[in-house]
Every structure is written in structure tokens, then in C-alpha cells.
Amino acid sequence: MxxxxxxxxxxxxxxxxxxxxxxxxxxxxxxxxxxxxxxxxxxxxxxxxxxxxxxxxxxxxxxxxxxxxxxxxxxxxxxxxxxxxxxxxxxxxxxxxxxxxxxxxxxxxxxxxxxxxxxxxxxxxxxxxxxxxxxxxxxxxxxxxxxxxxxxxxxxxxTIAPEINFQRKLGIFLLSLREKYKLPSVVIPEIVNEFLSMIDFHQAQFSQSLNEFSESFQLNEEHCNQLKMIVEEKSQVESAFTSLNSEYKINKFAKKELQYVKPLEFKPDWTRNDTYQYVPILETLQNLLSHDDVFSYIMNNHKSTDGVIRDFCDGEVYQRNALFANDPNAIQIMLFFDEFTAVNPLGHQIKNYKIGGFYMLLGNLPPKFRSQLYCIQLVALCMSHTIKNNGYKKILEPLINDLKTLETEGINVSKSDGDHTLFGTVSVVIADNLGAHSLGGFMESFTTLRNCRFCFITKADMQRKFDCQNLNMRTIQMHTEQVRLVENDSSLAPVYGLKGTCCLNELQNFHSINGMPSDIAHDLFEGVKLLPR
CATH class of the missing domain: 2.120.10.30 (TolB, C-terminal domain)
Incomplete structure (x- = not known):
């Protein structure tokens, strides 16, 4: 052709x-x-x-x-x-x-x-x-x-040189200095204003040289005035620096030009001063899918064709999921949860400064991209004590509502070949063992009778039984019944290793029993599983 x-x-x-x-x-x-x-x-x-x-x-x-x-x-x-x-x-x-x-x-x-x-x-x-x-x-x-x-x-x-958007190029450069190279926010405007001073100095020198040139060649007044107007006219470069000479202007540029998704502040309990921030996940997905490369990975899945398991989409949990089994282009949301501190408090004060962070990335992306920071998107931030006071269901309510919309109505993506309606749901929730048990409704004490979220092994048998094939594994039906019993009688919690249900189980196509895989890094490095010498 x-x-x-x-x-x-x-x-x-x-x-x-x-x-x-x-x-x-x-x-x-x-x-x-x-x-x-x-x-x-x-x-x-x-x-x-x-x-x-x-x-x-x-x-x-x-x-x-x-x-x-x-x-x-x-x-x-x-x-x-x-x-x-x-x-x-x-x-x-x-x-x-x-x-x-x-x-x-x-x-x-x-x-x-x-x-x-x-x-x-x-x-x-x-x-x-x-x-x-x-x-x-x-x-x-x-x-x-x-x-x-x-x-x-x-x-x-x-060929005519293309027009360059100096403001955009400068704005991205300044943001990279701040976010990538960690220059303090107060330093960036100082750099911009220093450049503006140098531009003014250069223009003054150039204007003086132009006046001397005009006098030496005896240019008439009209030509001199025209040259003066050209020199004094603000260039695109100068205009770009002027429009970004403060932290406020830089942030305003980022919000306008870089597909910024504004976080929403929620107050879970009006009797307290606690608040949390939620970044609307549907808007985040719309922005991600506006990029042709991301959209191409959604429309062209990377499932193995030779029977070798290389990713989550090659396993049984994916294949048994009603949405993923019927729609190979469904959006796979990998949800992360972890707690961290932004300061270094001592002693018992640490609990007052711990923050719970929820993040997401697209499981449709090949694994080699999923470890890159630019592929991981923030979903919500909340103080840990706010989660403890109000519960995960209250904190994740906006997220769950958006995920329900994604499951039932989908999101519309416009491309040159037409409109595409894409559905999706949470594929897995990844957290350390304590975080997974807390979010999943399991017992958070690992000294309790049954402390495994995958089976009913007792704490004593865990030290001598290592083959899961001979263990009584948890199932969704069994879990539902046990949650009902625990809600009626809290003394049964240690017997079943449960405190209650997981709020994410409200979704049609996700359940905590098969959607919270073990954290292999913590399990290996903290000695939960012994490695052969």
C-alpha cells in the first residue's frame, strides 16, 4: 500500500x-x-x-x-x-x-x-x-x-518553524524544578524575577545601542519611533516569565494547563473538626484515558496466550470475575492503602501525626510501567485517627459511590474513531498485613486464635502446617454468614478472626476474600515465611 x-x-x-x-x-x-x-x-x-x-x-x-x-x-x-x-x-x-x-x-x-x-x-x-x-x-x-x-x-x-508556547514550556520547567528536583517553592519566584531583571537589563542595553545606531545613520523620526516600539514591546518570553513570577501564578498555571483534578474536602462527622481529602476517581480516569497510549493499553490487553501466568489478568481470580470475564477491555483498578508520617514525632505522639493514604493505578498497564511513580494516582488522604473515629465506610463513601457508577454506567471516552463507554471495578486491594486486615474487617491482632485472612488455621497450627491444600479456606458465602454472626455476637470475633465486613464488598465485582492478596515483601522480609538456606 x-x-x-x-x-x-x-x-x-x-x-x-x-x-x-x-x-x-x-x-x-x-x-x-x-x-x-x-x-x-x-x-x-x-x-x-x-x-x-x-x-x-x-x-x-x-x-x-x-x-x-x-x-x-x-x-x-x-x-x-x-x-x-x-x-x-x-x-x-x-x-x-x-x-x-x-x-x-x-x-x-x-x-x-x-x-x-x-x-x-x-x-x-x-x-x-x-x-x-x-x-x-x-x-x-x-x-x-x-x-x-x-x-x-x-x-x-x-518549512516554517512551529509556534512555541513559551508560557507552557516555562511553566513545566518551573514545576519540574519544584516537584522533581525539590527546589523550595519560595525559591522558584526568585529565579523567575531574577531572569526578568536580566531581560530588562538586556533590553536597556539593546535600546541604547539602537539609539546610537539611529543617530549614526541619521534615521528619520518615524523610523526611530517604529524601532522604539519594537524594542519596548513585551516579547513572548518576557510575558511568560511575568505570568509565572509567583507561587500563586505557578499553581494557577498547573491547575489550568495540566489536567488538574481538584481534591474535594469532606467532613465525616460534623461534631468533630476532622476532615479528609478525596480526588474524584472518575475525573482521574477521564484524564488518563485522554492519552492515546493509556487508552491503547485498555483496548489491547496483555493477557498471556501461552498459559503462563505473568500478571493478575492471567490468574483464576481475574477469570472468575464476572466483569473482567465478559469484558476484556474493562478497567482494572489496583487500589493501595498505607499509613505514613510526614514528621518524626517521638513516643506516643506518633499516632497523632500518622496519615492514611489511598492510591490507585491501572492494572491494564503492563507491569513494567506500574512501578513508576507517574503511573500511581492519589485517591484520598486522611489522618489515621480520623479513620479510627469514623470507620473506613464513612471515609471511602465518595470513592465507593464513584466505583459503583463505574461498574454500572461506565465512563465515556471520545476518540477520533468515535465514543467508547468503558466499565471497570477494583481488581485488587494491596496493603501490608495490618492495613489489609483493618480495611478488610479482619482481626488486627495477630495473636488472636485465627489471624489469617485466607483460611481458618489457628495460630498454633500456623507454626507447623505449611500446605494450604489441606486447610479450610475462607469463601465468600462462608464469610457473609460469619459476619452476620459476629454482628449479632461480638464475642465470636476471635473465633472467626473477623470484626465485620469490608466496605468495598458493596461493589458488585469485588470481594475482600479474594481481592486482598498477601504482601509478599512484608511476608518475606519480616520472616513470616522461612526461606530455605
Whole structure:
């Protein structure tokens, strides 16, 4: 298929998928990968839109040109303006950059049956290798193609430079100084104002030089006034610095430009001063799914096809879940709970400063992304004593209501190929053993008669029985009945190892009995399970 056939194919489908396509390749999975204006657009062999890759950030000024794919269906595309070559997987997920220090404007790409990649660089003929990514990366021989290359270079010289949003670039830079490099908030405005002073000094010097130039060449008054207006006019750079010269303005920029989800403050008990913060999970999901790479992972699950268990979606709990079994594109929410202190109090005062944090990430993302901080989203923050005074049900009420909406009504995501309604629920709740027992309604004392949330083994038998196959495992039906008995007679709590039900069990497709896996790090490192020597 060439570009003319591609445009005809697009018109036949009455869908505008491409703006200015330049290069295309057919991937090993039959997808058609197209270098378009500012993006790589991928459609399947039937012409159905799959995803659009715009670079690793909105400000990357991505300029795709030559494109090819390797034997593992990874897509490799030249990014001329940024002097890089991007490698993404077949679902649009970024893998890495292929580049070396002096690489300039990579253009044409091709790859052979041995996954040797060839590229033309506009500035030189260099050969370089990256054996961790591809077997080799060498340059194509351009003999006999000089006219075409010269024509391309002339065309590039005529290309109009894109408009740059200086305020956005500066705002993201200042926020990275504060959040990534941990510069104090009071320092950032000082840096901005210092730059403004230097800009003013530069303009004063330039104005003086311009006056001297005007006098020496005896320019008339009209020309002098025009030059003066040009010099005194505030530039985009100066305007950007002025608009971000205080902490208030920087925070306002972040809220307006960076898909900010405003936390909501709740007061669980009007007789107390306790409050907690909840970040609406449905809004967070909408923002996440607005990114094509995240959306592509939802629509193209990573379940194993060879029977090997590699992730939660390959296990029996996932397969027995009614929502996940019937809808492979359902959103899997992995919920985290942990308590921490933001200060370092001594002695008994520590309980007054402990904070409970609830976080989430998408289980639809491949595991390699799920350990990255930028993939983990805040759900709620609450002082631990507020949880103790009011209970988890009261604190998590807004979250549970949103999750019920997600299960029954779903959320609507608009893409270029139409609207998609996605449903989802909590797949697992991850916490340390104390946190899981507290949230799950199990006994928090590990010296009680039955202190396991998976089976009914006694504390004494736990020291000598290690094969779960011969133990009486907890079931949802059994758990429901025992909770009813404990609610009627609290003295039965140690007998069943229960205090009550888990508030998350109100969801249609989640239950604490099979939704709270063990915390392997704590169990191994704290000596709960003995490792062979």
C-alpha cells in the first residue's frame, strides 16, 4: 500500500485519520503504521483506528519521518526535529530512544531480516550500535540518491518553524524544578524575577545601542519611533516569565494547563473538626484515558496466550470475575492503602501525626510501567485517627459511590474513531498485613486464635502446617454468614478472626476474600515465611 492508496482508503471509510501522511510501513501484526503531521497513526488491516503516538510528552514537538518495524512488531520512527529515533511497542507504549551524542536529523529508516536498522542522517555518515536494543544501527548508503536528499533538505529549509508556547514550556520547567528536583517553592519566584531583571537589563542595553545606531545613520523620526516600539514591546518570553513570577501564578498555571483534578474536602462527622481529602476517581480516569497510549493499553490487553501466568489478568481470580470475564477491555483498578508520617514525632505522639493514604493505578498497564511513580494516582488522604473515629465506610463513601457508577454506567471516552463507554471495578486491594486486615474487617491482632485472612488455621497450627491444600479456606458465602454472626455476637470475633465486613464488598465485582492478596515483601522480609538456606 502506498500513500495514495492510504488516502483513498481513508476517504472510503469517511474518517479523517491523517493530516499530512509522509511515510508508512506494514507491521508484522498487519497493522499499518503511518508517519503523519506530529504523530504516528496506527490502524489495523481493516482500517480501524488503533492509536496515535505523539511522542513521550505534549511538548516534545514530535516530528515523525521515516518509519519501520522489527521482528517483534516494535515500531521505530525517526524524529527529525528532536534528533532522536523513537522505539514504541505495537500498542503505542514508549520503549526507548535510539540515539548517540552527535546524531542530527535522522530521516529515512529501513530494517533487514536480522533486525539491523539503517538510517540516513542529514549531517554526516556515521555508524553506531546499541546492542541492548537492536543488534546494530548503521547508516544507509546514499550513493545515487543525492538529488532526492538535496531536494528534501531544501524543502526542510523552507518549512516554517512551529509556534512555541513559551508560557507552557516555562511553566513545566518551573514545576519540574519544584516537584522533581525539590527546589523550595519560595525559591522558584526568585529565579523567575531574577531572569526578568536580566531581560530588562538586556533590553536597556539593546535600546541604547539602537539609539546610537539611529543617530549614526541619521534615521528619520518615524523610523526611530517604529524601532522604539519594537524594542519596548513585551516579547513572548518576557510575558511568560511575568505570568509565572509567583507561587500563586505557578499553581494557577498547573491547575489550568495540566489536567488538574481538584481534591474535594469532606467532613465525616460534623461534631468533630476532622476532615479528609478525596480526588474524584472518575475525573482521574477521564484524564488518563485522554492519552492515546493509556487508552491503547485498555483496548489491547496483555493477557498471556501461552498459559503462563505473568500478571493478575492471567490468574483464576481475574477469570472468575464476572466483569473482567465478559469484558476484556474493562478497567482494572489496583487500589493501595498505607499509613505514613510526614514528621518524626517521638513516643506516643506518633499516632497523632500518622496519615492514611489511598492510591490507585491501572492494572491494564503492563507491569513494567506500574512501578513508576507517574503511573500511581492519589485517591484520598486522611489522618489515621480520623479513620479510627469514623470507620473506613464513612471515609471511602465518595470513592465507593464513584466505583459503583463505574461498574454500572461506565465512563465515556471520545476518540477520533468515535465514543467508547468503558466499565471497570477494583481488581485488587494491596496493603501490608495490618492495613489489609483493618480495611478488610479482619482481626488486627495477630495473636488472636485465627489471624489469617485466607483460611481458618489457628495460630498454633500456623507454626507447623505449611500446605494450604489441606486447610479450610475462607469463601465468600462462608464469610457473609460469619459476619452476620459476629454482628449479632461480638464475642465470636476471635473465633472467626473477623470484626465485620469490608466496605468495598458493596461493589458488585469485588470481594475482600479474594481481592486482598498477601504482601509478599512484608511476608518475606519480616520472616513470616522461612526461606530455605
Amino acid at each position: 502506498d500513500l495514495r492508496e492510504l488516502c483513498k482508503f481513508e476517504n472510503d471509510k469517511h474518517k479523517i485519520l491523517f493530516t499530512f501522511p509522509t511515510h508508512l510501513t506494514e507491521n508484522g501484526n498487519k497493522d499499518i503504521c503511518v508517519s503523519d503531521s506530529g504523530a504516528v497513526v496506527v490502524i489495523d488491516e481493516k482500517g480501524v483506528f488503533r492509536f496515535r503516538y505523539r511522542g513521550i510528552s505534549q511538548d516534545s514537538n514530535f516530528d515523525p519521518y521515516g518509519i519501520c518495524s522489527d521482528s517483534e512488531c516494535n515500531i521505530i520512527v525517526a524524529d527529525m526535529k528532536n534528533d532522536k529515533i523513537h522505539m514504541i511497542n505495537q500498542n503505542g507504549g514508549f520503549i526507548c530512544f535510539l540515539y548517540y551524542e552527535d546524531m542530527k536529523m535522522p530521516r529515512a529508516l529501513c530494517i533487514d531480516e536480522n533486525d539491523d536498522l539503517y538510517t540516513h542522517l542529514s549531517n554526516s555518515k556515521e555508524q553506531f550500535r546499541n546492542e541492548d536494543i537492536l543488534e546494530s544501527l548503521v547508516e544507509v548508503n546514499d550513493e545515487g540518491n543525492g538529488n532526492q536528499i538535496e531536494s528534501d533538505e531544501e524543502e526542510m529549509e523552507m
